[in-house]
Amino acid sequence: MRNVAKRSAYVLSALFAFFSFGASAADAPKDAAVAGAPLERAPDTMKARVMGCAACHGAHGEGTDNDYFPRLSGKPAGYLYNQLLAFRDGRRKYPPMNYLLAYLPDAYLKQMADYFAGERPPFPPPAPVTVDAKTLDLGKTLVTKGDAARNIPACVSCHGTSMTGMEPAIPGLLGLHADYLSAQLGAWRYGTRSTVAPDCMGQVAKLLSERDITAIAAYLASLPAPANPVPVAAGSFKMPLACGSVHN
Missing domain, CATH: 1.10.760.10 (Cytochrome c-like domain)
Structure with missing residues (x-):
């Protein structure tokens, strides 16, 4: 039950980050205009765009201590791209991923794959052996x-x-x-x-x-x-x- 609860918390964080980033970017000009301040836009970088991914997979795609959210960083870009396509197109089934990627175009998925393929955070120490x-x-x-x-x-x-x-x-x-x-x-x-x-x-x-x-x-x-x-x-x-x- 503890792992299920942790996984749910990560997923909710990811969904919140994914949509709140878009909302804040859209709302910023309106709020600034009301206040009479110069208009500012949220940074349009891949690091900013993948904030929703970071909630589950880590800031650099290094993975987390949750058993079900894997390391992404450093894997071949072609592999990561194939997996994003598979989630979007239903060959891999995990509802939060299927939902988040449902309407993203190929070119955007390729950019995401290239970003995480280029990240090189350190690996965690090996897990303790739990089998005979x-x-x-x-x-x-x-x-x-x-x-x-x-x-x-x-x-x-x-x-x-x-x-x-x-x-x-x-x-x-x-x-x-x-x-x-x-x-x-x-x-x-x-x-x-x-x-x-x-x-x-x-x-x-x-x-x-x-x-x-x-x-x-x-x-x-x-x-x-x-x-x-x-x-x-x-x-x-x-x-x-x-x-x-x-x-x-």
Whole structure:
């Protein structure tokens, strides 16, 4: 219940910030004119425009201590853009995000993605391990080696050996809460999250058991960020699966 309450508070803060910024910008000239003061406009910068995002994702997109609001900063702009499109167009379902993005044009979403991709706040320390040693070891195996017998590729084969992602659209998986990672893998597994076909993550997630998902999430959440936690250049390695969103 505590997490639900915290999540609701963050969402309400985001909605308030998103709409109050627009309202204050619109009202400022009228109020100033009444007072006889020079007209002033709110600063028209991306930092100001994404104030609504900051309430949930942090001022620089660094994420928060809430399990369900992920780090955005430093991820490839193509990935962030794809996710904004997915929320707007209904391929990802989270009502506050769907609502906030419903009428934003592609060009504006691209600007938002570029802004957060360029932010580089420090990573948080790794989360304490909350699973047993066998589960953590299973997670390490699936992340670093996969399971050939079940046609499950290693996470590193797409997200990179340092798990920092690859340009233009493969995300890093560091600095995320285990509960968030579990929720996203579960969403792909059950089809409530999808992307442009071929949906490579949907294919992989459907091969995972619930224990696999718990193990992968716990292991990834336990990893520290490398010294240079930036996505590798496009084409740095060949991915084992075709992914439609990579080519958007």
